[in-house]
Amino acid sequence: MMTERTGAIRPLVCVVDDDDDVRLSTETVLRSLDYHVVGFADAEGLFGSPLLDQAACILLDLRLGERSGLDVQQQLGSRQIAAGIVLFSGHGDIPSTVAAMKSGAITFLAKPVAETTLIAAVDEALAHGLQRRAAQSDRDAVRARYDSLTPREHDVLDLVIAGLMNKQIAGRLDLSEITVKIHRGNLMRKMQAPSLADLVRMAELLGIKPTTSRYDRG
Amino acid sequence: MMTERTGAIRPLVCVVDDDDDVRLSTETVLRSLDYHVVGFADAEGLFGSPLLDQAACILLDLRLGERSGLDVQQQLGSRQIAAGIVLFSGHGDIPSTVAAMKSGAITFLAKPVAETTLIAAVDEALAHGLQRRAAQSDRDAVRARYDSLTPREHDVLDLVIAGLMNKQIAGRLDLSEITVKIHRGNLMRKMQAPSLADLVRMAELLGIKPTTSRYDRG
DNA sequence: GGGTGGCCCATACCCACGTATGGTGGCCAG
DNA sequence: CTGGCCACCATACGTGGGTATGGGCCACCC
Numbered sequence A, B: 001m002m003t004e005r006t007g008a009i010r011p012l013v014c015v016v017d018d019d020d021d022v023r024l025s026t027e028t029v030l031r032s033l034d035y036h037v038v039g040f041a042d043a044e045g046l047f048g049s050p051l052l053d054q055a056a057c058i059l060l061d062l063r064l065g066e067r068s069g070l071d072v073q074q075q076l077g078s079r080q081i082a083a084g085i086v087l088f089s090g091h092g093d094i095p096s097t098v099a100a101m102k103s104g105a106i107t108f109l110a111k112p113v114a115e116t117t118l119i120a121a122v123d124e125a126l127a128h129g130l131q132r133r134a135a136q137s138d139r140d141a142v143r144a145r146y147d148s149l150t151p152r153e154h155d156v157l158d159l160v161i162a163g164l165m166n167k168q169i170a171g172r173l174d175l176s177e178i179t180v181k182i183h184r185g186n187l188m189r190k191m192q193a194p195s196l197a198d199l200v201r202m203a204e205l206l207g208i209k210p211t212t213s214r215y216d217r218g
Numbered sequence C: 001g002g003g004t005g006g007c008c009c010a011t012a013c014c015c016a017c018g019t020a021t022g023g024t025g026g027c028c029a030g
Numbered sequence D: 001c002t003g004g005c006c007a008c009c010a011t012a013c014g015t016g017g018g019t020a021t022g023g024g025c026c027a028c029c030c
Helices: A020-032 A043-048 A050-054 A070-077 A094-100 A115-147 A152-158 A166-173 A175-188 A196-205 B022-032 B043-048 B050-054 B069-078 B094-102 B114-145 B151-159 B168-173 B177-190 B198-207
Strands: A012-016 A036-040 A055-061 A084-090 A107-110 B010-018 B036-040 B055-061 B082-088 B105-110
Touching: A012 A020, A012 A043, A020 A036, A020 A115, A020 B168, A020 B198, A036 B069, A043 A070, A050 A055, A055 A070, A055 A115, A055 B055, A055 B082, A070 A084, A070 A094, A070 B010, A070 B105, A084 A094, A094 A107, A094 B094, A094 B105, A107 B094, A115 A196, A152 A166, A152 A175, A152 A196, A166 A175, A175 B022, A196 B198, B010 B022, B010 B043, B010 B050, B022 B036, B022 B114, B036 B043, B050 B055, B055 B069, B055 B114, B069 B082, B094 B105, B105 B114, B114 B198, B151 B168, B151 B177, B151 B198, B168 B177
Parallel strands: A012 A036, A012 A055, A055 A084, A084 A107, B010 B036, B010 B055, B055 B082, B082 B105
Antiparallel strands: none
């Protein structure tokens, strides 16, 4: 699956809690089990850290000063952070739990958290985070190749993955068939697609839906 | 998207609660808003009903006599019921909520449920349920065609979607190239795939991963 | 025993695909 | 203004894909 190995990155766990006692003790527990842990007292610290992009698991307190952990979670999502997120709280309620889970949290823990429970949650979050990270780096690589295509190549790709023949593509784009062939050959090379099947899967990965399809006009 | 229209099915909402008062009042509220509702006092009633397959939304009490609503939810999942599931409970706790959401519940409501909250949850569950139902019927249709293939056609399909040329497929399966072409033509017809691109997407839909790929042996 | 269906193969033909070679024109930046 | 990139097109050739025609072998079932 083309997983990325950027010089043996140890999976990173971020602990975000404004309560120093809770945060530090959590960090200590995890470090004793050989996890790579970084703590933050607030959301600003987390978002300001260059380590954020390496996080594979983020433990997030529901109450972080003025902000809600749910807001932070949303923000992590919009920043494309591919980490498994675990929320925890002393006064957690059901609506918060539902909101967190809907936004893709791995789990929601009630303080005080038993050590075994914590470990299980972290492990699960790490697994998800690493998997998401791998998937995302694959997708980014394909996306980069896709972005390197010229506008015309994009047009052709779109119709190619719709299953149209070169002749039909030429008709749609008001081109000669030979020109379509050239664009097609170029985009296959640029996308590094060994075959049409691979190209279709790449397009699926990028969420590119084929336009109209199968209706030709000579 | 090939959505199925089996004679104007009105989306069905199932209410499962052993408390008659709660169940009946919920039914009444929903019916007054023109939802199509059926109530059940226990899980046995639900699973025994022929209406279950038509359900697009299931409201499930967390406590159903001896059984947990979570068990029922699991069972619904293993029975391939494509409905949006909403759990609700008077004494809901966070672990239950997490478990429900992990299993794909739309939301988890605490009793007593405000009417607007209920409606919002039902609408969301219905939307999910109907979408899942449509997706599932599409997938089932493709699956049926896939199952109609002969073993040899399965072999060939597998290598076709891996992007191999007929010549390479013939080598792998120790066949003549012409035989591969025949199988290929037959499976394209049986799968009702207008093009290779569509075949690849069908295979993706069925979760068929291409074997090895791109390594030939002359 | 004859029918059905799966599996296999050959020749032959046509079309689709890919690419090489060679050329035109537009646009923009150095 | 020249070099580079994009877009466009033509002829030509080789290969890949699809299908028709015709045939052989085997297993299973009525």
